[in-house]
Every structure is written in C-alpha cells, then in structure tokens.
Amino acid sequence: MHLTPDVLMQGYATGIFPMAEHRDDPEVFWVDPQRRGVMPLTGFHASRSLRRAMRNTRFEVSINQDFAGVVDGCADRADTWISTEIRSLYIALHKRGQAHSLEVWDGSALVGGVYGVTLGAAFFGESMFSRRTDASKIALACLVNRLLDAGFRLFDTQFLTDHLASLGGIEISRAAYRTALQAAKALPADFTAPVLRSPQEVVQRMTQRS
Template sequence: MSELTPEILLHGYAMGIFPMAEHRDDPEIFWVDPRRRGVMPLDGFHLSRSLARAMRRTPFTTTINRDFAGVVAGCADRADTWINSEITALYSALHRAGHAHSVEVWEVDALVGGVYGVTLGRAFFGESMFSRRTNASKMALAAVVDRLNRAGFTLFDTQFLTDHLASLGAIEISRAAYHAQLEDAKLGHADFTAPPQRSLHDVVQRMTQTS
C-alpha cells in the first residue's frame, strides 16, 4: 500500500476495511476485511461484580483526548504489535482532524490505561487498548461504551473477537451483518466529544441501573 492518507483511511473505514502492519518495523500496510467481525453491542457490555466493585473503589480518573499520542504509544508498547510508525502518524493526523479519539485512565498523573479509535457517523471503530494496572483497560472500555451510548452511536466495531473482549460482552457477526450495521451507522451523526465526562463511579452506576 502506498501514499496512504488520512482521507483514504477514512474511506476504507466507510467501506468496512481497516489497515494493519505485520509488526512495528514492517513499513508495509495492508487492508483487512475479516469474514467474521467483532462488535461490542452497546447494550451488552458485561460489567462483572468484581469490575463494578473495582470501578466504585478505584482512585483512577478518566479523560478524553487528553493524551491521544500517549494512548497510541501505550498500545504499541508490547512485544508483538501491528502499530508501525506510519500507522502512528496517520492516526495522529486523523486525531488532529477530529476523526480519532482516545479515552485515558490515570493514576494521579500517570497514564495507566486507555483505548483509541476512529469515528464516522454513528460508528466507532475501536483500534487498540492497553493497561498498565489491573483492570485499567476494562475501565477504559466501559467508559467508551458509556460515552458511545450517551452520544447516540449505534456501532462499536472491535474488528476481531478476543477472549478478553468476549468476556466483556463482545460478539462475532458475519461480514454481511457487519456491513448492514455499518451502512445504517454511516447515515447518522454522533459526537464522541459531546457528552460531559463522567467519573468511573458514575459510569458503573449508570450501567448497573440500565442492566
């Protein structure tokens, strides 16, 4: 793939595909269109009792878009990653253009977890998440789901279904079903940044009230 731009990247998401690299040192980027797609039903996030208890008691705080670069770097900080330098630069450009966002989890001033992704219409395409403390990525994901619900999003694309995501309520759907949901989500508009920020305690309270 050559001359990949933020505009082409967004067009790819609109078509239902997304880019990856084989590893951080591979300059080549390729498009992916999984036969089975991972999605997080926005009314199906599984908040376990232990996670709810941890969120009520945690001293962690959350923010949005405070340190997008730090979240991407945290996601890439692992032995095996598909996030190379070009992908980092492209998503940074999308963030500056208002199409990519992050949710951060902080322990005082230390970034300990987060999620980042791309928005288009009422769809949120989750790219990656990381955790440097127990449950930090799960808390970030819960905060994302809460924000998507309050902002009027209809699709949370997780790309693939991992055991970690499945434990939180994510499921697999067919490519055809995914494209149908994507077409519907592209017709509307939702603003990831619009809802006021909530504490993790408030997030878990809303989720337990609506479950």
C-alpha cells in the same frame, strides 16, 4: 501502499481497516475479516468484581488529553501491528477530529486507555492497553457509556478476543457487519459531546440501565 488520512477514512467507510506485520514494517495492508468482532452497546457485561473495582478505584478518566500517549501505550508490547506510518496516520486523524482516545490515569501516570476512529454513529475501536489491574476494563466500560450517551450505534472491535468476549463482545458475519455499518455511518454522533463521567458515575449508570 501509500495511505493518507482520506484514504484511511474511505477504507473504514467500506468496512476494511489497515494493519502492519510489525512495528518496523514499511508495508501496510487492508484487512476484511469474514467474522467481525463487535461490542453491542447495550450488551456490555461488567462483572461484579469489575463493578466493585470501578466503585472503589482511584483512577480518573479523560478524553483526548493524550492521544499519542494512548497509541504509544498500545504499541508498547513485543509484537505490535502499530507501525510508524500507522501511528502517524492516526495522529493525523485525531488532529482532524476523526480519531479519539479515552485515557485512564493514576495521578499523573497514564495507566490505560483505548483509541479509535469515528464515522457518523460508528466507532471503530483500534486498540487498548493497561499498565495497572483493571485499567483497560475500566477504559472500555467508560468508552461504552460515552458511545451510548453520544448516540453511537456501532462499536466495531475488529476481532473478538477472549477478553472482549468476557465483557459481552460477539462476532457477526461480514454481511451483517456491512449492513450495520451502512446504517450507522449515515447517522449523527459526537464523541466529544457527552459529559465526562467518572468510573463511579459510569457504574451507577450501568446499574440504572440494567
């Protein structure tokens, strides 16, 4: 299958997403799970230990400062679905303003992050990584805050892992997901618009919202 950025976005618009079997696989296939993982934007669960870590962290966050670095960090594992073609496609989407990253830094070192695709008020989370304790959790907490501030309505996590479930992620049916997607993609949202907030500011806003 030959994919282009336009074909990729058409797939997201219909509720499917691409994967490869492994990093060197030349083939890309579409995935349409019967049960879809989503993160309710008002249901993110930050444990007391995570809130404490965010208050005391030296980590800093940024957006769209090292998209390729985040993708490469997510692919830096023994078993990955991020093939060379998929990497190139998402970098192309990023250059078009349709894919975004949130980075976590320890000084000048990229230690965690998350990236995904946007369509209307839907955010399709692709992958995240962590090279320090709590870096991916802090990235996810800051991402959820950004999506709320920017007016997003749907945070698609594709699958539900134990890690995501511990943070408030849930599974919904394919039909329920497509209903939510149809509503969200028709609404406006701008990932880049909200003020960039530090982990300390994000945890303060969590407290205000709860």
